[in-house]
Each structure stands twice: as structure tokens, then as C-alpha cells.
Amino acid sequence: MTKAQMQFSPVCPLPISQYPQILMAHGGGGKLMHDLIESMIVPAFSNPLLGERHDGAVFEVGPARMAFTTDSYVVKPMFFPGGDIGSLAVNGTVNDLAMCGARPLYLSAGFIIEEGLETETLWNVVNSMKRAADAAHVALVTGDTKVVDRGKGDGLFINTAGVGVIDHEFTIGPRQVRPSDAVILSGDIGRHGIAIMAAREGLEFETAIESDCAPLASLVRGLINDGIEIHCMRDLTRGGLASALVEIAEAGRVGISIEEALIPVREDVRGACEILGFDPLYLANEGRFVLFVPEAHAERAVEMMNERTYGEGATRIGTVGELSGVVLKSRIGAARIVEMFTGEQLPRIC
Amino acid sequence: MTKAQMQFSPVCPLPISQYPQILMAHGGGGKLMHDLIESMIVPAFSNPLLGERHDGAVFEVGPARMAFTTDSYVVKPMFFPGGDIGSLAVNGTVNDLAMCGARPLYLSAGFIIEEGLETETLWNVVNSMKRAADAAHVALVTGDTKVVDRGKGDGLFINTAGVGVIDHEFTIGPRQVRPSDAVILSGDIGRHGIAIMAAREGLEFETAIESDCAPLASLVRGLINDGIEIHCMRDLTRGGLASALVEIAEAGRVGISIEEALIPVREDVRGACEILGFDPLYLANEGRFVLFVPEAHAERAVEMMNERTYGEGATRIGTVGELSGVVLKSRIGAARIVEMFTGEQLPRIC
Numbered sequence: 022m023t024k025a026q027m028q029f030s031p032v033c034p035l036p037i038s039q040y041p042q043i044l045m046a047h048g049g050g051g052k053l054m055h056d057l058i059e060s061m062i063v064p065a066f067s068n069p070l071l072g073e074r075h076d077g078a079v080f081e082v083g084p085a086r087m088a089f090t091t092d093s094y095v096v097k098p099m100f101f102p103g104g105d106i107g108s109l110a111v112n113g114t115v116n117d118l119a120m121c122g123a124r125p126l127y128l129s130a131g132f133i134i135e136e137g138l139e140t141e142t143l144w145n146v147v148n149s150m151k152r153a154a155d156a157a158h159v160a161l162v163t164g165d166t167k168v169v170d171r172g173k174g175d176g177l178f179i180n181t182a183g184v185g186v187i188d189h190e191f192t193i194g195p196r197q198v199r200p201s202d203a204v205i206l207s208g209d210i211g212r213h214g215i216a217i218m219a220a221r222e223g224l225e226f227e228t229a230i231e232s233d234c235a236p237l238a239s240l241v242r243g244l245i246n247d248g249i250e251i252h253c254m255r256d257l258t259r260g261g262l263a264s265a266l267v268e269i270a271e272a273g274r275v276g277i278s279i280e281e282a283l284i285p286v287r288e289d290v291r292g293a294c295e296i297l298g299f300d301p302l303y304l305a306n307e308g309r310f311v312l313f314v315p316e317a318h319a320e321r322a323v324e325m326m327n328e329r330t331y332g333e334g335a336t337r338i339g340t341v342g343e344l345s346g347v348v349l350k351s352r353i354g355a356a357r358i359v360e361m362f363t364g365e366q367l368p369r370i371c
Numbered sequence: 372m373t374k375a376q377m378q379f380s381p382v383c384p385l386p387i388s389q390y391p392q393i394l395m396a397h398g399g400g401g402k403l404m405h406d407l408i409e410s411m412i413v414p415a416f417s418n419p420l421l422g423e424r425h426d427g428a429v430f431e432v433g434p435a436r437m438a439f440t441t442d443s444y445v446v447k448p449m450f451f452p453g454g455d456i457g458s459l460a461v462n463g464t465v466n467d468l469a470m471c472g473a474r475p476l477y478l479s480a481g482f483i484i485e486e487g488l489e490t491e492t493l494w495n496v497v498n499s500m501k502r503a504a505d506a507a508h509v510a511l512v513t514g515d516t517k518v519v520d521r522g523k524g525d526g527l528f529i530n531t532a533g534v535g536v537i538d539h540e541f542t543i544g545p546r547q548v549r550p551s552d553a554v555i556l557s558g559d560i561g562r563h564g565i566a567i568m569a570a571r572e573g574l575e576f577e578t579a580i581e582s583d584c585a586p587l588a589s590l591v592r593g594l595i596n597d598g599i600e601i602h603c604m605r606d607l608t609r610g611g612l613a614s615a616l617v618e619i620a621e622a623g624r625v626g627i628s629i630e631e632a633l634i635p636v637r638e639d640v641r642g643a644c645e646i647l648g649f650d651p652l653y654l655a656n657e658g659r660f661v662l663f664v665p666e667a668h669a670e671r672a673v674e675m676m677n678e679r680t681y682g683e684g685a686t687r688i689g690t691v692g693e694l695s696g697v698v699l700k701s702r703i704g705a706a707r708i709v710e711m712f713t714g715e716q717l718p719r720i721c
Binding site: 040041042043044045046047048049054057058061062065066068070071077078080082083084085087089090091092093094095126127129130131132133134135136137138139140141143144147148150151154160161162163164165166167168169170172173174175178180182184186368369 | 390391392393394395396397398399404407408411412415416418420421427428430432433434435437439440441442443444445476477479480481482483484485486487488489490491493494497498500501504510511512513514515516517518519520522523524525528530532534536718719
């Protein structure tokens with residue numbers, strides 16, 4: 022039994038909240054979700070692993086170091102250009118394990134099905150999961166199926182949890198980030214968010230914008246095998262690049278400065294953002310991540326990523342400093358403080 | 372990479388199904404759910420671990436043997452006599468690990484919240500999970516929160532996944548069951564199902580019927596430490612004792628005969644069943660399990676269980692034979708073949 026498990030656990034009163042009811046924004050990946058987790062979930066279950074604010078928990082079992090993570094997927098619509106709820110549910114959890122520096126081994130799948138879902142739709146999603154699992158070299162080994170009444174769900178929700186093994190000596194997490202570390206982005210941002218939005222609203226762009234949904238474990242593994250000393254990684258899902266950087270700066274107690282001109286955004290994505298009023302920094306991605314490496318490893322890391330699948334657009338976007346918070350140097354040279362989104366830009370993106 | 376992961380995986384056509392849409396009964400723990408899993412999930416993800424038809428997957432990581440399992444919880448109502456969705460979500464997954472013979476270590480929690488849920492309700496559930504986790508000596512180490520639009524969920528759904536370690540030499544699972552094994556039931560059955568039904572329908576009985584929701588890992592651990600050679604265990608959730616026995620008989624390719632007169636059902640539960648038209652054999656339990664042990668260990672196992680918390684009503688209810696299927700010898704001496712429920716007795720019981 023660990024120390025955390027032995028703690029005395031009184032029932033505490035509800036933390037003072039200005040929101041007596043849960044809003045959509047509490048699931049949006051921004052400030053409200055962050056506050057909900059920090060004020061309710063982390064204190065209630067207080068333990069050192071949860072306190073790491075990582076994409077997953079890392080612990081030891083005998084001589085093995087392992088990672089464990091979970092995500093539920095409620096994306097709307099279920100099928101979108103470049104993916105579907107099934108591939109998303111596999112890749113999302115594979116990526117959370119990869120962000121812990123783990124080699125993904127096994128996934129679980131929990132299906133919450135709304136009565137009346139077409140059996141063929143379920144079959145298509147299950148097969149998409151199978152293909153995604155094969156591509157990511159993970160096995161789906163245990164699962165559960167629940168059905169809820171018509172009108173009490175939305176077609177299909179999927180939860181996946183994953184376990185992986187960490188077979189290297191690095192410690193990877195927000196607390197490892199150091200001043201002067203380079204901030205590297207694995208490719209262009211914003212495609213997943215725009216693809217979902219377009220599918221949901223029936224929008225058509227001149228060029229098809231597909232989700233970037235992809236498994237990142239092989240790319241990360243390549244970097245580790247090449248000896249790149251990764252301090253921290255985070256995939257850019259809900260809340261996008263901006264929220265990921267703010268969270269890491271806060272958890273790692275460092276400042277991060279990035280340059281807008283260095284952040285790759287495809288022209289069509291930028292155009293769609295302008296029309297729809299979105300900021301690409303906050304758009305969700307499902308196959309992109311940031312990593313923090315020592316200055317001395319930065320150039321080599323970018324080169325190596327560009328030689329590998331899903332890392333072809335990798336580029337350095339900034340540097341870690343001593344001060345707190347995230348600062349964006351804009352194209353015209355002005356400095357802007359980057360904060361978490363308070364509301365939500367796009368609900369049910371994953 | 373295991374052999375299973377390297378298999379070629381074509382997209383197969385939808386297996387012929389007489390149900391073009393998912394029905395509530397597909398989640399009821401009976402024949403339809405069994406068919407759905409056997410016809411769609413198991414073939415799609417075909418791998419040896421999933422093929423074990425166990426409560427969780429068992430695999431090796433280095434020298435450690437581990438178990439991994441998941442369940443989603445959609446119980447309605449969220450609070451009921453003897454528990455709530457939070458304690459259920461912890462105990463259910465703890466019990467699935469225990470049924471694999473594992474010592475539960477870590478849990479994940481995925482919350483799918485319907486917009487508009489009272490923040491205080493979430494807080495109460497989170498604290499219930501915390502108390503249940505402490506009682507079961509597990510730590511909740513990673514999680515996820517999603518919010519869905521009003522009318523697209525039902526207050527709160529929770530998924531938990533769990534990992535545990537198997538630190539003994541026994542292999543436990545349906546395929547280990549042998550003819551002449553004793554079938555032992557850990558206590559009276561049916562209370563969880565009736566408690567949920569009463570809470571849902573506002574029924575009142577002379578005596579309060581509380582759910583049996585409880586963590587079983589310590590009880591199982593005690594048996595293993597005492598050297599009881601457990602061949603198989605299964606907790607009696609959806610589908611109840613009947614479905615668990617049918618599944619084990621099928622997966623273990625054995626026959627099982629049980630005696631109705633030996634199966635403990637509380638008087639008030641039996642009365643409620645008669646009024647409501649339920650068969651206690653199919654009612655869900657959340658703190659009860661069956662175990663299969665060699666004849667020579669049966670008496671000692673029952674004695675030991677009766678000395679321990681949550682095992683006080685343990686009793687032998689039958690024997691494993693050579694033939695297939697499950698046969699119930701009724702109070703008046705007639706033999707009845709026990710089958711899985713085709714429809715569903717009680718939806719959203721867990």
C-alpha cells in the first residue's frame with residue numbers, strides 16, 4: 022500500500038464554485054475544465070501520481086516501469102474526414118501513453134451505446150478501431166458494452182484505457198522542463214478541429230481538410246532510441262497548443278515564449294479559422310504534439326522528426342525561460358500573453 | 372509484438388444479425404449481449420487474451436503477471452440504497468480484477484457528464500469514489516472528463532479501468548474448471564437488483580433492501596493466501612448467477628449442476644421477486660461471486676469465507692460435471708436447464 026492510499030480521507034464540503042451546474046465549457050479543455058479538475062478531482066483523490074498533471078500515470082510494478090491512461094470519446098459527428106470515433110479512441114489513448122514515454126501495449130474499450138444505433142454503424146466503428154490498433158501495434162484485450170435508453174445518449178460513446186511499458190531511463194513530464202529548453206512542434210496545427218467543424222456544419226472548403234488523427238508512439242520511440250533527451254511531451258487535443266503550453270508552464274513552474282511566425286498552420290486551415298472566428302492556437306489536434314528538449318538536442322530532434330512518419334512538419338517554435346506563463350511574439354513583433362480559453366471554442370471535438 | 376498484433380486484418384462484412392439496430396437487451400447481460408460480443412467484438416479484435424472470455428485480460432510485463440479490465444457504469448438512478456454510481460464504479464472494477472486473481476493497484480476514471488448536472492452531485496459521486504477506493508486499497512491515478520449537450524446523456528456515466536498484479540502461481544479462468552470441482556457462492560443473491568428497482572420505481576418494502584455493492588479483493592486474497600486452489604471466479608453482475616454459470620460452462624466446456632434449495636436468497640428479496648415477477652437467479656449483484664475449487668478444498672474454502680467480511684454467507688451450491696450446460700435441481704426435485712436471459716430483466720442496473 023502506498024502512502025497516498027493510506028491517507029485519511031474525510032468527506033470535504035463542496036469547494037466554492039461559481040457554477041452550481043456543469044456547463045459544456047467544463048469539458049472544453051480550457052480554463053473551466055482545468056478549474057473543475059483542480060478543485061474537485063485532484064483534491065478528492067489526492068495522490069502523488071495524479072498530482073503529476075501528466076497525460077497518464079507512471080508507476081512501477083516489480084522492476085517494470087509502466088504508464089496507464091484513459092480517455093472517453095464523445096466526438097460529434099461519429100465519422101469525419103480523416104477519421105471516426107473508433108480511430109480517434111485508439112489513437113488518442115495510444116498518444117497519451119506515448120506522451121508519457123511509454124510503448125503502448127494493451128487497450129481496453131468500453132462502449133456506451135444509445136438504443137437504436139444501427140448495428141452496421143457499430144460494426145464500422147469496431148473495424149476502424151481494429152485497423153487503428155493494428156497500425157499502432159497495440160492489442161485491444163478487454164472491453165465492456167452498455168446500452169442506454171433512446172434519448173439518454175448520442176449514438177455511441179467510447180472509453181479507452183491503455184497500459185504501456187517504459188523501457189528507457191528518462192523521466193518525462195512537466196516537472197522536467199528546464200529554462201533554455203527548446204520547444205518543438207511536430208507539425209501543422211488545427212486540422213482536426215476544422216475537419217470536425219466542417220463535418221458538423223456541412224461546410225465545404227476548396228480543398229478537403231482532413232483530421233490529423235494519427236498514432237504518435239513510433240515517432241516518439243524513434244526519438245528516444247536516437248538518444249534525444251526528452252524532458253516533456255504533450256499532445257495537442259482539446260484546448261490546442263495554447264492550453265497545452267499553459268498547463269506545462271504552470272505544472273513545470275517555468276515560462277515559455279513562442280513565435281507566431283514559426284507555428285505552421287496550413288493556408289486552408291488559416292482561411293477557415295478567419296471565416297469561422299477561431300484561433301488556431303486553441304484548435305484541437307489528434308496527431309500533433311509539443312516536446313521540450315535541451316537546446317543542444319533541438320536541431321537533431323527536428324531533423325529526425327522530419328525524416329519520420331507524422332513528424333514531417335516538425336519545427337522549433339520557441340524556448341523555455343525563467344518567468345512564468347506563456348508569451349507569444351506575434352508576426353508584427355508584439356508580445357501577447359497566452360491564456361487558457363475560458364469558454365469553449367468547439368464542444369465535443371474528441 | 373505478439374502474434375495477435377501481427378495478424379492480417381481485413382475489413383469483414385457485418386456478421387448476419389437479426390437485429391439491424393441495437394436494443395436495450397444488447398446491454399442486459401443476457402443472450403443478446405453475449406451474441407453481440409461473440410459476433411462482433413471478439414472476431415474484430417481477435418487475440419488470445421480477449422479470447423479467454425475472462426473478466427479481464429491477464430498478461431506478462433517483464434517478470435510480473437498483470438490483469439487489466441474495464442467497465443462503464445450507467446446505473447439509473449445514480450444514488451440507491453447501499454451505494455451510488457461512484458462506489459459501484461470503483462467496486463465493480465476492483466471486483467473484476469479480483470476475479471482474475473489479481474491484487475488491484477490502480478484505477479482510471481472517465482466521466483461523461485451531461486450539461487446541467489448539479490456540481491454538488493458530481494462532488495458527492497467523486498467523494499463516494501474516493502471512499503470506495505480507500506476501502507479497497509486502490510489509488511485512482513488518472514482520469515478524463517467530457518461534457519455532452521443536455522439531452523445527449525443522462526446526468527453522469529463513469530468508466531473505470533483497473534490494473535492489478537498477480538503475485539501467486541495459480542492460473543484462474545473458465546478453462547481451468549474441472550469435472551468434480553465444487554461450485555461455491557459467496558452469499559445471498561439478488562439484493563442489488565431489487566435495491567435499484569425499488570429506488571427507480573419508488574417502491575417501499577417492509578425492510579429496507581440495500582445493494583450488496585462491496586469490494587471483494589481482500590476476501591479473494593485471503594483464500595489465495597490460505598492456499599485454496601481456485602480454478603475460476605466470476606462476480607455476479609448483469610445477468611446474475613444464471614448468466615455467469617452459463618458463460619463459464621460454455622467457455623470451460625463443462626457442465627454445472629446446482630441445487631435451488633442451496634442458493635441463499637433473503638426472504639424480503641424473494642418476496643419482492645414474487646411481486647415484481649423477477650427470478651433471483653438472473654438478478655444483478657455487485658458484491659457476490661461464484662468460485663470453483665477442487666472438491667478437496669471446498670469445505671475449507673467455505674469455512675474460511677464465512678470468517679471474512681463479505682463472505683459471511685458463503686455456501687456450496689453445486690458441482691461441475693462432464694456434460695455441457697447448467698442444470699438446476701429445483702426444490703421439488705425437478706431438473707431445469709438454465710439458460711441466458713434473451714431479453715433483459717432490468718436495464719441499466721450497473
